[in-house]
Amino acid sequence: MTRLDRRGLLPAAGAMLMAPALLRAAQAQTAAASAPMAAASPQAPGFYRFRLGGRVVTLVNDGQGRRPKPTEGFVRNAEPAAVEKALRDAFLPVEHLDIPYTVTFLQAPGGLVLFDTGTGGQLGATAGNIPANMRAAGLAPEQVTTIVLTHFHADHISGLTDAEGKALFPNAEIVVPEAEWAYWMDDGIASRAPEAMRGAFAGARRRFAPYQSRVRRIAADAEVAPGIKAVPTQGHTPGHTSYLLSDGADQAMLLGDVTNRPELNLANPGWHLVFDMDAAMAEATRRRVFDQVAADRIRCIGYHFPFPANGHVVKEAQGYRLIPAPWSSAV
């Protein structure tokens, strides 16, 4: 029996002692390191299904946005070291933060309902995968009868139109929270908005333009359709709204942006993220909603959760923790 020479297995021991296969591997590694970075390899199609009572929910991933330096300025009321620790504790990089986008389709008796629309491929090269992932999931834009919006931030509404302003969902009625509409469509508020927010007001006007005749404004606690109930969750934006989906005894809470990535904002519900327009209200909303879904064991869908963007939430000594939903080959 031959004893393996440990030194012979390590590249550091020198090429003389290196087996030919190892030598080739080391050379390939060196070549890869010096080659320009290859384009990202495609992932499996980003859709995930689960059953809600007799209905089918399909989550479709749009990709993600990358925020550089999440330890600096991303959380308004936490020290960089605390943010860095939270990232490391979650095995996430500390140099950048990928913020995923996932939309939800609900096959309801009245038709196919879409919640939020993604980026429409207009917010950077790392997102815009909804058309391809919809095709993979067997869903077509023409089938969508209703689009329900949580709020009007660009990562949620840009997919209403293409870059030229043409409606991407030719047959859909758009359901919007009244308070959200009132804020973003108010010309007075828009004209007084700080420079950094002007684009958001203009963007909202552009996205809704081709849908003007088919926008339905709803109260904060309205029943949108049987089994789709609006839940007021203001704070992230003035009219931010979540939706409780139900069929029979089955329920799922579509959160929108009640929280951003759970590793940061669910673990630390008191953290005020830069996107929360009224951070104190957003925090109060976050605690109220998560206390409820944890106590009632309601499945949650989070727009910025890591794909497949759903699971259950448990309350911990400090904050909450997401238990991601399992994947099953059968729905």
Ligand SMILES: [Zn+2]
């Ligand atoms: Zn968002």
